Amino acid sequence: MSEEKNKQNYSADSIQALEGMEHVRKRPSMYIGDVGVRGLHHLVYEVVDNSIDEAMAGHCDTINVIINENNSITVKDNGRGIPVDIHKKEGVSALEVVMTKIGAGGKFDKDSYKVSGGLHGVGVSVVNALSIHLKATVYRDGKIWEQEYERGKSLYPVKTVGETSERGTTVTFLPDDIIFQTDIIFSYDTLAARLRELSFLNKGITITLTDKRQKDEKGEFLHEQFYSEIGLPEFVKYLDGNREQLTASVIAMEGEKSGIPVEVAMVYNTSYNENLHSYVNNINTHEGGTHLSGFRRGLTTTLKKYAETSGMLDKLKFDISGDDFREGLTAIVSVKVAEPQFEGQTKTKLGNKEVTAAVSQAVSEMLENYLEENPADARTIVQKVILAAQARHAARKAREMVQRKTVMSGGGLPGKLSDCAWTEPDRCEVFLVEGDSAGGTAKQGRDRNFQAILPLRGKILNVEKAMQHKVFENEEIRNIYTALGVTIGTEEDSKALNLEKLRYHKVVIMCDADVDGSHIATLILTFFFRYMRELIEEGHVFIATPPLYLVKKGNKKEYAWDDKERDAITEKMGGSASVQRYKGLGEMNAEQLWDTTMNPEFRTLRRVTIENGSEADRIFSMLMGDDVPPRREFIEKNAVYANIDI
Numbered sequence: 001m002s003e004e005k006n007k008q009n010y011s012a013d014s015i016q017a018l019e020g021m022e023h024v025r026k027r028p029s030m031y032i033g034d035v036g037v038r039g040l041h042h043l044v045y046e047v048v049d050n051s052i053d054e055a056m057a058g059h060c061d062t063i064n065v066i067i068n069e070n071n072s073i074t075v076k077d078n079g080r081g082i083p084v085d086i087h088k089k090e091g092v093s094a095l096e097v098v099m100t101k102i103g104a105g106g107k108f109d110k111d112s113y114k115v116s117g118g119l120h121g122v123g124v125s126v127v128n129a130l131s132i133h134l135k136a137t138v139y140r141d142g143k144i145w146e147q148e149y150e151r152g153k154s155l156y157p158v159k160t161v162g163e164t165s166e167r168g169t170t171v172t173f174l175p176d177d178i179i180f181q182t183d184i185i186f187s188y189d190t191l192a193a194r195l196r197e198l199s200f201l202n203k204g205i206t207i208t209l210t211d212k213r214q215k216d217e218k219g220e221f222l223h224e225q226f227y228s229e230i231g232l233p234e235f236v237k238y239l240d241g242n243r244e245q246l247t248a249s250v251i252a253m254e255g256e257k258s259g260i261p262v263e264v265a266m267v268y269n270t271s272y273n274e275n276l277h278s279y280v281n282n283i284n285t286h287e288g289g290t291h292l293s294g295f296r297r298g299l300t301t302t303l304k305k306y307a308e309t310s311g312m313l314d315k316l317k318f319d320i321s322g323d324d325f326r327e328g329l330t331a332i333v334s335v336k337v338a339e340p341q342f343e344g345q346t347k348t349k350l351g352n353k354e355v356t357a358a359v360s361q362a363v364s365e366m367l368e369n370y371l372e373e374n375p376a377d378a379r380t381i382v383q384k385v386i387l388a389a390q391a392r393h394a395a396r397k398a399r400e401m402v403q404r405k406t407v408m409s410g411g412g413l414p415g416k417l418s419d420c421a422w423t424e425p426d427r428c429e430v431f432l433v434e435g436d437s438a439g440g441t442a443k444q445g446r447d448r449n450f451q452a453i454l455p456l457r458g459k460i461l462n463v464e465k466a467m468q469h470k471v472f473e474n475e476e477i478r479n480i481y482t483a484l485g486v487t488i489g490t491e492e493d494s495k496a497l498n499l500e501k502l503r504y505h506k507v508v509i510m511c512d513a514d515v516d517g518s519h520i521a522t523l524i525l526t527f528f529f530r531y532m533r534e535l536i537e538e539g540h541v542f543i544a545t546p547p548l549y550l551v552k553k554g555n556k557k558e559y560a561w562d563d564k565e566r567d568a569i570t571e572k573m574g575g576s577a578s579v580q581r582y583k584g585l586g587e588m589n590a591e592q593l594w595d596t597t598m599n600p601e602f603r604t605l606r607r608v609t610i611e612n613g614s615e616a617d618r619i620f621s622m623l624m625g626d627d628v629p630p631r632r633e634f635i636e637k638n639a640v641y642a643n644i645d646i
Ligand code: 0RA
Pocket: 050, 051, 054, 077, 079, 080, 081, 082, 083, 106, 108, 109, 169
């Protein structure tokens, strides 16, 4: 009877398990965010996070990630190996439970401090459910154990397949193309950026990435190793590699406050940009939250106190604001929170109240010590803050002008804007077009009901190198603010955006398909990234893709977006087809521009996303900064048109 009951329980549980796995397949976005490129890469992070947890618990120091030839992924670690003994409650191997039960991960080891975990911390079973095939191999207790699955269902009970003196876990999975609405192709750069970030956030772990799809000149697979001996201070140096440091050393601390592990590293540079990156349990919290507030508070109070007692502020006629302390600052705040509450639009804002004080105290202590021990650096920093405050006063007027103009909607629109007839923002789009002549063509070609055109004059200001007040004084940039209906600024945070009155839900950057055009697109993107980041994060920013060629024969006309396409069309039309290379939008007439680039039925708009905030920051500082060699290298590596995958 008791056996009978057990059986019943077992089958009831396994039905539940099945339902869980089926639910993942029915509603994958609930578990991995989306079923596009981002969700696809998320699968890798989910598996790697399990190995990171094992490393954080002190049982593993090496993680190898391999992109296999068929775009399956292998993640191998040298940890203790997932347990394979029979799980008492489930009646099957613990490995099978971990792999096939939603939310089972980590259940066995309550004592271990499990703080990592992907965006949703859902566990490897989710990856299994979303894979055509997955194989788990465990090296443990002298034996090699194995189990395979198809779309989350085990193909056989866990079995031994050999003996070993090694320890560890290897997982190989091939994502299911029925689930994903994108090709199953992994981006080396995207994975590399995340693995590099993880190695900085978790010092002492060796993480490698190998791409078996690509060989270098020597016939070896593309390969990189990520390892950071000291963690965040190295991360800061890496991020600021293209900027000029104000002080020689990075200010860093690591400690625990109220049971919350806090790590901070920061350095001032000579730029005018603020670069704060924050993490909770290795997850980038790009909406910030309580840990970031704590950092700001600690920074402001400590620096202010130091500046006041030093007497350097005595002649200052105006207040110093929070912003001023962060101009030219690059900082990383990383905390580990046992039960993080994530809030905000993208669930990347930390809500746990107790964290603010912990981080604020940690930062105050670290900074006080640093300032005391490095008086020369301290003076340099305070001088920089004073300069920032002076510039802010100059900027205030400019900013108020932007605000005043933006508030008067309708009448206050820029003269150059050719607005659309409809007024519902979710139906409307605005094209930012380089130059008046292309602007004229776009104006003729558009559907004036829902498409507005804002021509921009030549190269817009490089905001990477400009002081804030210069940015707000710039006419082209002011036109962008007013045309979009976006307002800015509080005293505490002058760049705080208000998107409530956004007049168009699609903001399309339309530039020539050549080197100059991509430079201008990059300048505009840099502006959006530094000053209107939420606009990108909320998915409003797009890049238009005009064709490169027109292939004609008789009255047959076709467009081509690259050389391969051009050759295919030429061949299809049979010899003697004529090929016209578009050098710029200006060479197209209004009808052609509409057909190829503006008509929603046929055009391709590329939505701009930020895959990795810290890497995007580094790339913009490199592309738009003073240093030429790294920029040239990047552009050469990324072929003819720097295709910035941010
Ligand atoms: C729980 C308990 C133990 C190991 C693991 C989890 C583990 C999970 C993963 C996932 C990827 N790599 C991993 N490595 C280890 C072992 C507990 C013990 O041996 O006492």
